[in-house]
Amino acid sequence: MKSIPVAIVTGGSRGIGKAVAHELASLGYRVQLVARSRANLEAAREEIAAAHHLDAEAAPDIYAADVSDVAAIRAVVGAVKERWGRIDLLFNGAGISIPGTFDLDPATFTRLFEVNLRAPFVFMQEVVPIMEAQGSGRIINVASRNGKVAVANLGGYSASKFGLVGLGESAFRDLSAKGISITTLCPGWVNTDMAAGEGASLAPEEMIQPEDVAATVRWLLSLRSPVRVMDVLLECAKDVERRGSVEIAKLYALRNRHPEEYDSLTL
Template structure:
C-alpha cells in the first residue's frame, strides 16, 4: 500500500478498539506497517486482519504495558520484521470513577501503572531504536482530563497529567536525535471507557445512552462527540510533522482552550 507513511513501521498499544484501533487503521491507510498490540490476543488480531483485508501491512502482538520485558520484545520484533521502528503510539489506558476518599490504594496503582508507567516503559524501549534509525515519532494519548480535573476522576486525571509532563520533558531530551514526542488530548469520544463513565454518572431515571448524549451537549461546545477517525487523522499529522514536538494537542470540539 502506498501513502505518506510508506516504508515506515509503527506499533500502537491498546489498539484493539476505540481510539487505538482508529489510529492503527489510519497509520496503515497511509502505508505504514503496523503492529497492533493489546493485552487481548484475539481482539488485537481482529484489527490486524481488518488492516490486511484493506491491503495494508499489519501484525498483532500481546503486550502488557505494565511489563518492561514486553516492550523490549516488542521493539525487537518490529525491528526484525520491518527493519526499523519509526512510530510508537501509546494508547492503552484504564479509567477509575470514584471520589478520592473511596479509592483504594490498589486502584491508584492500577491506573498509574497502565496510564503513566505504560507510557514511560514504551518510550524507554522505543527511544534507543529510534536513535539508531535517526528518525522517530512518539505519540502519547493523554486526555482533556490531563488539563482540567473533574469530580470523581482525580486518579485518572493524575495519570493523564503525568503523561503531559513526561511528554514535554522527553521531547526536549531527544530533540536533536530526529525524534518528536507529542501528546493528543481527546475530549468526548464514544469508546468503551466513555460508555463506563456515562453509566457511572447517569442521573436517576436516565439510561446510559441518555447520559452519554447529555454529557456531549453539556461539555462540547460543538455539540457533537469526537471520533477515533478524527484522532487518527491527528496522529498521521504528528507522524509527518518534523517541527512539532513537546506539544499536547486537544481534539475536543472546543471543550478546552489550553
C-alpha cells in the same frame, strides 16, 4: 531503496488505537498492534488488512501483551526490532479509566499508573535508543483533557494523565535535538467503549470520533521534520459551550452577591 516505516500502536485493537492503526496502514506503515485480548487483535488485523487490501506480509502484526508488565513491553519492542530492524513511530494509546479519588484503593491507584503512565514511559525507554540510532522517529502519546484540567471524582485517572503530559513535556525538550518528535494528545470525550462505560454526559455524535484523533495523527505526520508540536488539546464543542455558560452564570452570581447560586453551579 527506501524502507517501509514501522509503527507500534498500543491499544490498537479497539477505539482510538484501532482508528489510528487504520490511518497508519493507509499511509503505508507496517502496523504492530498491541493489546491484551488476542481475539480483538485478530479481528482488528483482519479488518485493517481487508480495508487497505494488505497481503499476509503487509497485514498488521499482533502482540497480545499486558502493558502493565514491564518485561512484556520489552519483549514486544525486542520482537518488532528483530522482525523489521526499525521503529519509526510509537503510538501509546492503551489506557484505562477508573473513576474515583479518595475512594480508590491504593492497588487500583497503582494500576492506573502502571497502564496509563509507566507503560508509555517503558515503551519510550525501549524505543528511543532505536530511533536515536536511526536519527529519526515520532512518538505520540494519548493523555486526555483530564491531563490538563482535572475534574471531580477522577483523581486517579487525572493524576496518571497529568503525569503523562509532564513526561511528554520533559521528553519533548530532551528528544528534539536527536531528531525525534514527541506529541501528547489531550482529547475530551471520544466515542469509544471507554466513554460508553463511563456514562458520558454527551451523546455519541456530540463526542470527538476516533477518526478525528486519527485525522490529528495524519496532520502531525504531514508536518515537515523541522516542525515540533508538544501537545494538542481536542475539545467537544458541547462541553466547551456548557462550561462557557456555567462560567458566565458564576460571574453573574458573584456580581449579584448570590453565593448559594454560585456554589450550586458546577463546571
